[in-house]
Amino acid sequence: MFHSRYSTRTPFVFVHGFGAGVGLWALNIDSACKQRPLYAFDLLGFGRSSRPTFPKNPAAVEDQFVYSIERWREELKLDKMILVGHSFGGYLVSSYALKYPDRVKKLVLVDPWGFPEKPSNFESRIPLIVRIIANIVLSTTGTMLAVLRAAGPYGPDLLKKARADLQEKYSDLFD
Structure with missing residues (x-):
């Protein structure tokens, strides 16, 4: 190399x-x-x-x-x-x-950065069924990325909905 x-x-x-x-x-x-x-x-x-x-x-x-x-x-x-x-x-x-x-x-x-605090209304942005499934996956895998991987092609949309604050901050990086 x-x-x-x-x-x-x-x-x-x-x-x-x-x-x-x-x-x-x-x-x-x-x-x-x-x-x-x-x-x-x-x-x-x-x-x-x-x-x-x-x-x-x-x-x-x-x-x-x-x-x-x-x-x-x-x-x-x-x-x-x-x-x-x-x-x-x-x-x-x-x-x-x-x-x-x-x-x-x-x-x-x-372009270094850390993670901003979760928005106060973070949980309310995510539908109940998605939160339940995410908690099940998190309890077995321990990582949110596993939830996104498990969501397959719906992962990017799930991330956009759950962390709309990131989409607003980095709008040029999202579809």
Whole structure:
């Protein structure tokens, strides 16, 4: 994937955003790996990665993601990295850099963001039957993305209805 003459340089590590996968970087890989080694992986619960059960506490979830990135780094025996994070990936690599600053040579944030609070009327926007099904799927899988996957072709419409606030904020990204 990269030229061997660059194998001693600090590698790029690309971390995708929420609801995405490693394929997000497809158009950037060829040009980026001409400069140095490049790694990209699917975050836990995204793309083709495993589907772990996440804790209910947001700080504990963040810690789980950050720890998974550190374990990945240890497995590959990387000393330092140039972390490139998009969207939620930008949030996570920032958290990683705060916890493991000695492992990060540079940090590149591409449209980073966190998660806004749920709107106060969040539950009322979702029909009762959808909430019941979502709770059943959540109780067995532990992740909202599993609910969207289980909804099949209706997943995008479900997300648009449940989080209309995101559609308003990022209207240029939605149909």
